[in-house]
Amino acid sequence: MQRIVPGRAWPLHDVAAIRRLEQRAAAALPPHTLMQRAGLACARLALALAPHARTFWIACGPGNNGGDGFEAALHLQQWGKEPVVTWLGDEAKAPADALASLQRARAAGVRFATEAPPDWDFALDALLGLGAARAPTGALLAHIEALNAGSARVLAIDLPSGLDADSGRSEACVQAAHTLCLLALKPGLFTGGGRDAAGQVWFDDLQVASDAEASSAVLSAAPMRQPRRHASHKGSYGDVAVICGAPGMAGAALLAARAALHHGAGRVYAALLDPQAPPLDPDQPDLMLRAWDALDLRALHVACGCGGGDAVRPVLPRVLSAARTLVLDADALNAIAGDPQLQALLQARGRRQAATVLTPHPLEAARLLGKKTSEVQDDRLAAARELALRFGAVTLLKGSGTVIAAPQGEVRINPTGNARLAIAGTGDVLAGWVAARLAAGEPALDAASHAAYLHGLAADQWPEDQPLTAGSLARTRPAGVPD
Structure with missing residues (x-):
């Protein structure tokens, strides 16, 4: 059993692949083996998490997830605890494995009840697991609500009941303190x-190798730190141009430019689209302010759109056609979403394999796809894949569990970050970091996923007694940035 923490690249498997793994393993092992292994693993983790708890409520559903709960209850009973099982199943309809575990639990003297115990110290959610085909209703919903309303912690077996394993969509869902994922990790x-x-999240593969099935996504790994060579110079680390900053929005452009500089770019040009913009950034005088049309975009790694407003639209044809590499954010994405000619230019970049990264939040992604934001959020992996394929560009779909998709089909999910990033300007910083990594020579998928990882890591490591602002984030130098 392993605790899942950021750092390692973990393969993630969708439900169809996991069902195939389960079927092959069940055919190769003695009957009932997988359920017994799963129940024992859950009981061990529950005991480790709550060693002093006495009363364990095990909420069991009608399928095999409930069978895992019966097995866990059996072991807790044998270890001197007081498990109380509520079961929403029917013996006449129960799967064979779950029925066998039900009989084992009863034979061990496990207490069964129609309602949750009035005072429980710890709970195991064994209601649905992978068996959630629709939003829970009736008794299932009542049990989910009771688990969420309790004051004690909940360990979900395989998945929090009500959570879609492939997409992370949840309408009515257990809110667990811990989840023991079994057999293979799920992207949701x-x-x-x-x-x-x-x-x-914890993981136990139940002694079954998952390499026989291709993963549907990968949990992003930490980037390796790349020390700078002594025999290098500013040109070794690339030139970034930040083209954005409409009237009243110069701050977004300067945040992106400062972020690129602090993230290792050799030189950074800030091309503000406000005619009244000052000739220099007094807080960051090493930024070079230029008129955007004076820049040789063919030699530059461009970030465009941060605080661009309507002023960004006229510059996009040339930027899309000429930029060496390109990060498109915010108002650049909004302009492209509403203009078929700009969309055609973006698709042309993809056909000639010019490195491009799109960094939409869910609303911007919805505009690009012609969908509702709720549809994007209902299946974030599918939305990111669709954008990457449609525009031939790596797509970094921001949000909890940022999804990074490549046109060739590879998908990564970022494991770092927290709600402290939910403030204005942090997306501008991320765009600057992606541009700096492209300037350093990273492939677009790596540049996007590494920047997202470090962006989230900076928030995770931010001192609790200090406010996180976009300005302070832009000046950070997290591990993984060249020295």
Whole structure:
């Protein structure tokens, strides 16, 4: 059993792949083996998490997730605890494995009840697991609400009940303190509503190798730190141009430019689109302010759109056609969403394989796709894949569990970050960091996923007694940035 923490690249498997793994393993092992292994793993983790708890409520659903709960209850009973099982199943309809575990639990003297115990110290959610085909209703919903209303912690078995394993979509869902994911890690635990619902994720493969099935996504790994060579110079680390900053919005452009500079770019040009913009940044005089049309975009790694307003639209044809590499954010994405000619230029970049990264938040992604924001959030992986394929650009779909998708099909989910990033300007900083990593020579998928990882890590490591602002974030130099 392993605790899942940021750092390592973990393969993530969708439900279809996990069902195939489960079927092959069940065919190769003695009957009932997987359920017994799962129940024992859950009981061990529950005991480790709550060693002094006496009363354990095990809420069991009608399927095999409930069977895992019966097995866990059996072990807790044998270890001197007081498990109380509520079961929403029917013996006449129960799967064979779950029925066998039900009989084992009864034979061990486990107490069964129609309602949750009045005072429980710890709970195990064994209601649905992968079996959630629709939004819970009736008794299932009542049990989910009771688990969420309790004052004690909940350990979800495999998945928080009600959470979609593939997408992280959740309508009515258990909010667990811990989740023990079984057999293979599911992408829904790490994006959308999954991060809040799952709490701390643990993993047990039940002694079954998952390499026989291709992963549907990967949990991003930490980038390796790359020390700078002594025999290098500013040109070794690339030139970034930040083209944005409409009247009244110069701050967004300066945040992106400062972020690129502090993230290791050799030189940074700030091309503000406000005609009244000052000729220099007094707080960061090493930024070079230029008129955007005086820049040789063919030699530059461009970030465009941060605080661009309507002023960014006229510059986009040349930027899309000429920029060496390109990060498109905010108002640049909004302009492209409403203009078929700009969309065609973006798609042309993809056809000639010019490195491009889109960094939409869900509303911007919805505009680009012609969908509702709720549709994007219902399946963030599918939305990011669709954008990447449609425009031939790496797509970094921001949010809880940022999704990074490449046109070739590879998908990564970022495991770092927290709600302290939910303030104005942090997206501008991220765009600057992506541009700096492109300038350093990273491929677009790596530049996007590494920047997202470090962006979130900076927030995770931010001192609790200090406010996180975009300005202070832009000046950070997290591990993974060249020295």
